[in-house]
Amino acid sequence: MKKIFVVILLVMSVSYIGNAKVKNEKIKNVKKTLTTLKSLKSNSKELNSQEYAKVLENFIKKSEKYLESGDKIQLVDDYINDIENAKVSKKALKDNYDADKEAFGIVEVAIFMKSSYSDGEKAKKLTDEDYKKMQEKFVKTNKFKQLEGYVEIQPVQPLQNK
Known part of the structure; x- marks a missing residue:
């Protein structure tokens, strides 16, 4: 019974770490997109x-x-x-x-x-x-x-x- 409980905890911790990595990548992508949008807005000045x-x-x-x-x-x-x-x-x-x-x-x-x-x-x-x-x-x-x-x-x- 202890072995099954340890295996379940191990699987849960691995999936938790995997989800954390995916969330971290999504946050990085959002930050990158926001930075790109800000630079586009700043570069869109009216030309003389x-x-x-x-x-x-x-x-x-x-x-x-x-x-x-x-x-x-x-x-x-x-x-x-x-x-x-x-x-x-x-x-x-x-x-x-x-x-x-x-x-x-x-x-x-x-x-x-x-x-x-x-x-x-x-x-x-x-x-x-x-x-x-x-x-x-x-x-x-x-x-x-x-x-x-x-x-x-x-x-x-x-x-x-x-």
Whole structure:
């Protein structure tokens, strides 16, 4: 009887220690998440004209590399992270309108005209489904709603012989 009682106590203590470890890990994860959220809030200051110009300039430089490699998925993701999610003053938007249109145009042409910028290895691996997902993601952005119609892709007209 004593042996059974000792075994039960041993099993209970092991499960108690195991539960304590799980709870400790959950607490660490919650603290980590809260720290991340606080840092995101502190990093979301409103950008002025010069800061936003730098963000746009950096994006355009990165986009050239993505287009060379054909990494259109990363291009769209960076556009959303860097430009769409940037908190920008109205004056900064007005001051950087042309650069904003340029960045928008690069992404729009890259994903809506599949053959554009398709020389890179990563672009060759993209499926129609990949393009559809990128397009849906891009169309949902506020920038798309602001700037749609800015870039009008004209069909190529055949040359007429005289």
